Amino acid sequence: MRFYIVDVFAESKYSGNQLAVFRDCSKLSTETMQHIAREMHFSETTFVTSEEPRQGGYDVRVFTPATELPFAGHPTLGTAYIVQSQVIGKPVKTVALNMKVGQIPVTFTYAKSEADVLWMKQKQPTFGTTFERSRVAKLLGLGASETDSRFPVMQVSTGIPFVIVPLKGLRQIKRIRVDQAGLAAFLKKTRSTGVLVFSPETYGKKNDVNVRVLGVEEIPEDPATGSGNGCLAAYLVKQRYFGEDKVDVRVEQGYEISRRSLLLLHARATLGGIEVNVGGKVQYIAQGEFPE
Numbered sequence: 001m002r003f004y005i006v007d008v009f010a011e012s013k014y015s016g017n018q019l020a021v022f023r024d025c026s027k028l029s030t031e032t033m034q035h036i037a038r039e040m041h042f043s044e045t046t047f048v049t050s051e052e053p054r055q056g057g058y059d060v061r062v063f064t065p066a067t068e069l070p071f072a073g074h075p076t077l078g079t080a081y082i083v084q085s086q087v088i089g090k091p092v093k094t095v096a097l098n099m100k101v102g103q104i105p106v107t108f109t110y111a112k113s114e115a116d117v118l119w120m121k122q123k124q125p126t127f128g129t130t131f132e133r134s135r136v137a138k139l140l141g142l143g144a145s146e147t148d149s150r151f152p153v154m155q156v157s158t159g160i161p162f163v164i165v166p167l168k169g170l171r172q173i174k175r176i177r178v179d180q181a182g183l184a185a186f187l188k189k190t191r192s193t194g195v196l197v198f199s200p201e202t203y204g205k206k207n208d209v210n211v212r213v214l215g216v217e218e219i220p221e222d223p224a225t226g227s228g229n230g231c232l233a234a235y236l237v238k239q240r241y242f243g244e245d246k247v248d249v250r251v252e253q254g255y256e257i258s259r260r261s262l263l264l265l266h267a268r269a270t271l272g273g274i275e276v277n278v279g280g281k282v283q284y285i286a287q288g289e290f291p292e
Contacts, residue, residue, distance in 0.1 A: 001025065001290040004082050008074035009224035009253070009261040009280035016254070016261045016283065017224035019078035020045040022290075023086070025061075030068070036290070037063035043219045044075045050098075051087055057096035057103045058083050064219070070100035071159035073226015073278060077118045080106035081282040084115060091115075101159040117264065119279040120226065124272070125234035128155035129190065136165055139186055140197065140214070141177030151239050156231035158276055160193045162213070164235045169201040173210055174256070183215045196228045198251075208249035211263075212256060223254030224261035230276045233267035237274050245269035 010016025025047040134144035148166035246268035264279035
């Protein structure tokens with residue numbers, strides 16, 4: 001079985017979020033895929049189970065070290081990059097991936113025939129429960145007054161749900177000390193994938209928002225979260241966080257765990273809801289084989 005390692009939402013190698021992509025996996029059992037994902041121990045590992053498109057897309061399954069996911073952001077971009085470069089083998093405008101949440105199209109831009117920025121259009125967002133800010137802040141080792149009271153603490157989903165928490169600034173971002181047991185119980189009770197905290201204050205002068213994503217499965221902190229940032233993009237539009245019903249922003253993530261990442265968010269209100277697009281770069285790192 002051929003596999004590839006890529007860094008996603010990475011401006012350069014050895015940053016962003018790591019991903020392992022396996023090809024030729026049509027004969028693998030679910031149990032074997034889960035064992036391999038646990039062996040790789042990245043936040044996610046993907047398995048391409050069709051080398052030929054089906055209904056216009058390539059079948060893909062996504063696993064964390066602990067479970068299978070219906071959808072995840074950085075695995076979508078990283079897998080589309082491998083399908084384009086290694087399976088299709090030539091520049092194409094769009095690669096569609098068939099995931100359990102449905103078909104996700106990934107659009108490519110190129111620089112000198114090499115993939116540059118990849119964009120995925122996420123599913124229509126849904127907005128769920130709002131939470132008492134003191135309850136969630138306590139799980140993060142913060143006080144309720146350290147959240148931005150102008151905006152709610154709310155669950156949002158574009159395929160998998162995250163709890164979005166607005167903070168006042170980088171001081172609060174840096175002060176977070178997670179109650180791991182309490183957060184795990186909260187996520188289980190609310191059926192949320194993780195907590196995404198964000199600040200309008202950033203480390204990078206060119207960036208607009210700083211993000212941390214906490215409590216995702218067996219990964220205490222995720223360095224770059226495409227699905228979670230898709231939820232954030234929808235939240236920013238719905239709450240008119242920047243004063244209008246559209247956003248075009250640069251998000252930095254992973255700074256607190258030395259995996260600097262850059263995600264690009266385009267989202268806007270439409271007659272049918274909110275259109276969400278998340279983009280970023282993919283860096284090719286390595287390839288290898290697993291004996292069957």
